[in-house]
Amino acid sequence: MAEGPNTPGGPDQTAIMLGLETSCDETAAAVVRRDRTVLAARVASQLAAHAPFGGVVPEIAARAHVEALDHAVQAVMAEAGLGFADLAGVAATTGPGLIGGLMVGAVTGKALAAAHARPFVAVNHLEGHVLTPRLTADVAFPYLVLLVSGGHTQLVLAEGVGRYRRLGTTIDDAAGEAFDKVAKLLGLGWPGGPALERFAEGGDPARFALPRPLTGQPGCHFSFSGLKTAVLHALRREADADEATRRDLAAGFQAAAAEALAARTRRAVALARDRAPGLERLAVVGGVAANRAVRAELEAVAAAAGLGFHAPPLALCGDNAVMIAWAALERGGAGDPLDAPVRARWPLDPAAEPAVGAGVKA
Amino acid sequence: MRLLALDSSGDLRSVALDDDGVILVERAEAGARGHAERLIALVDAARAEGGWTWSTIDRLVVAVGPGSFTGVRVAVAAARALALALDRPVHAVTTLDALVAAASDAEPPVVPVIDARRGGLYVARPDAGEGGSTPVATTPAAATDGLPARFTAVGSGAPALIAAAGRGEARERAVTASGALAAARTAIAAGTGPMAGPAVRPLYVRAADAVPRAA
Numbered sequence: 001m002a003e004g005p006n007t008p009g010g011p012d013q014t015a016i017m018l019g020l021e022t023s024c025d026e027t028a029a030a031v032v033r034r035d036r037t038v039l040a041a042r043v044a045s046q047l048a049a050h051a052p053f054g055g056v057v058p059e060i061a062a063r064a065h066v067e068a069l070d071h072a073v074q075a076v077m078a079e080a081g082l083g084f085a086d087l088a089g090v091a092a093t094t095g096p097g098l099i100g101g102l103m104v105g106a107v108t109g110k111a112l113a114a115a116h117a118r119p120f121v122a123v124n125h126l127e128g129h130v131l132t133p134r135l136t137a138d139v140a141f142p143y144l145v146l147l148v149s150g151g152h153t154q155l156v157l158a159e160g161v162g163r164y165r166r167l168g169t170t171i172d173d174a175a176g177e178a179f180d181k182v183a184k185l186l187g188l189g190w191p192g193g194p195a196l197e198r199f200a201e202g203g204d205p206a207r208f209a210l211p212r213p214l215t216g217q218p219g220c221h222f223s224f225s226g227l228k229t230a231v232l233h234a235l236r237r238e239a240d241a242d243e244a245t246r247r248d249l250a251a252g253f254q255a256a257a258a259e260a261l262a263a264r265t266r267r268a269v270a271l272a273r274d275r276a277p278g279l280e281r282l283a284v285v286g287g288v289a290a291n292r293a294v295r296a297e298l299e300a301v302a303a304a305a306g307l308g309f310h311a312p313p314l315a316l317c318g319d320n321a322v323m324i325a326w327a328a329l330e331r332g333g334a335g336d337p338l339d340a341p342v343r344a345r346w347p348l349d350p351a352a353e354p355a356v357g358a359g360v361k362a
Numbered sequence: 363m364r365l366l367a368l369d370s371s372g373d374l375r376s377v378a379l380d381d382d383g384v385i386l387v388e389r390a391e392a393g394a395r396g397h398a399e400r401l402i403a404l405v406d407a408a409r410a411e412g413g414w415t416w417s418t419i420d421r422l423v424v425a426v427g428p429g430s431f432t433g434v435r436v437a438v439a440a441a442r443a444l445a446l447a448l449d450r451p452v453h454a455v456t457t458l459d460a461l462v463a464a465a466s467d468a469e470p471p472v473v474p475v476i477d478a479r480r481g482g483l484y485v486a487r488p489d490a491g492e493g494g495s496t497p498v499a500t501t502p503a504a505a506t507d508g509l510p511a512r513f514t515a516v517g518s519g520a521p522a523l524i525a526a527a528g529r530g531e532a533r534e535r536a537v538t539a540s541g542a543l544a545a546a547r548t549a550i551a552a553g554t555g556p557m558a559g560p561a562v563r564p565l566y567v568r569a570a571d572a573v574p575r576a577a
Contacts, residue, residue: 052574053572053574057570057572059431059570059571059572060570060572062431062432062435063435063564063566063570066435066438066439066442066564067563069439069442069443070442070443070445070446070559070560071560073443073446074446084447100431100432100435102398103397103398103432103435103436103439104435104436104439106398106399107398107401107402107436107439107440107443108439108440108442108443109443110402110403111402111405111439111440111443111444111447112443112446112447114402114405114406114416115416115443115444115447115448116416116447337403338402338403338406339396339399339400339402339403340399341399342398342399
């Protein structure tokens with residue numbers, strides 16, 4: 001068991017945290033105990049509300065969060081059999097993400113905390129993802145994390161609670177965003193990641209020569225925009241592409257994306273070892289970690305490098321509130337002021353140089 | 363009965379405490395950008411200033427709009443969360459009713475009007491047959507339909523309405539928590555009960571700006 005920060009006797013294993021997550025299109029609440037027990041968790045997806053628009057509409061997301069969040073809180077508290085007075089604190093994602101939803105989560109968390117004189121903990125969404133392997137597998141610092149989702153693609157060396165070194169990030173699209181866009185090109189609807197994976201089954205990944213962006217280039221940044229465009233051009237060349245052709249393209253794209261993620265991760269392992277010679281583990285988190293091709297490539301990277309591999313269960317890979325409660329518990333119960341800021345942009349590693357074109361994904 | 367009211371529907375955020383019809387404390391801050399950061403801290407400070415514990419509060423009052431989408435959402439999220447945390451009901455009032463209730467100093471008839479941005483105004487359209495009204499978004503020109511010969515326009519949209527009508531008196535003022543309290547008191551006197559937190563919904567009036575894509 002890792003020791004908590006600033007607590008000589010180790011963290012209080014009975015401390016219970018309520019977590020809230022509203023940074024994108026999932027309204028989530030969870031109750032987690034410091035001994036790694038998830039007492040209750042709910043995720044209300046807004047997929048149906050956004051599907052007609054082919055993507056997440058920020059104002060629609062914010063409107064849905066305010067209608068759903070208190071229901072989710074009530075449900076998890078009831079399921080855990082707890083009152084607010086039983087909590088060690090209330091944690092909410094306060095960035096990075098879509099500002100309208102972040103505001104709903106922050107205000108709700110602050111109100112619940114204030115009304116019961118509990119600490120309010122402002123949690124960075126990325127930190128929630130990065131610390132999840134410590135909840136699910138008690139992974140010790142330091143470890144390397146590939147965070148790969150619809151909003152983010154980052155390689156982070158986790159050296160301790162609050163100490164993260166961003167080794168790489170995407171300079172354009174997030175990997176999950178590329179999956180969604182390619183799925184749309186192939187007529188698979190939105191969101192397209194899981195649909196694309198199913199569609200690619202049986203496809204020939206070698207039929208189309210697609211680029212592996214940035215492979216062999218210095219550094220650990222990612223790029224997926226060119227790969228997406230290559231799929232578009234290939235599709236145009238194949239006028240009236242039949243289903244087999246489109247399946248081959250899906251398989252080719254998936255293989256290229258997985259290999260690109262693996263190639264950059266391989267580089268990051270070397271960089272991470274320079275800083276942290278005791279590195280023992282590679283973890284992959286985020287919604288794209290559910291993709292089996294991606295997972296297989298990364299497992300191979302870990303095995304070749306002599307690293308242990310960990311991917312949290314699916315429910316804790318995508319956006320969720322368990323990771324927010326857990327990150328707050330890891331911080332040892334220190335609260336933030338009631339007027340803590342809400343931040344659309346909030347880099348996990350403030351020392352990392354901004355990547356050109358990365359936007360909020362940096 | 364002790365009521366705690368809050369509003370952040372416009373550039374101002376404010377909190378007011380009402381003890382049996384007497385306003386004990388009113389606190390307000392300017393700056394629409396700080397609502398999500400500051401509103402709960404402001405509520406807590408006002409509560410402490412009034413010498414109340416959280417359980418002193420019998421009911422909450424919130425102005426649900428129309429106004430800034432973000433602002434009304436912050437106020438409604440705060441009211442719903444406090445309702446859940448304290449197990450107390452909520453009186454939801456419109457921002458237009460809050461403006462009228464706070465305008466006892468203005469020469470009647472009072473016409474509440476809020477700047478809706480993009481050249482529009484939020485006004486109260488009288489319901490057919492009944493005495494009530496429904497907030498709508500409209501143009502300044504259309505908002506002048508049916509205005510009496512003399513009136514006092516109250517709210518952030520007052521100057522635009524007066525300009526379009528070519529008559530009337532303008533009182534350009536913000537929606538406040540004390541106005542929301544006064545509107546709630548009027549509603550309570552008329553027999554309107556409070557509602558459970560989850561029943562309190564933002565009154566956006568306008569749809570979200572998004573166009574469905576063809577399949």
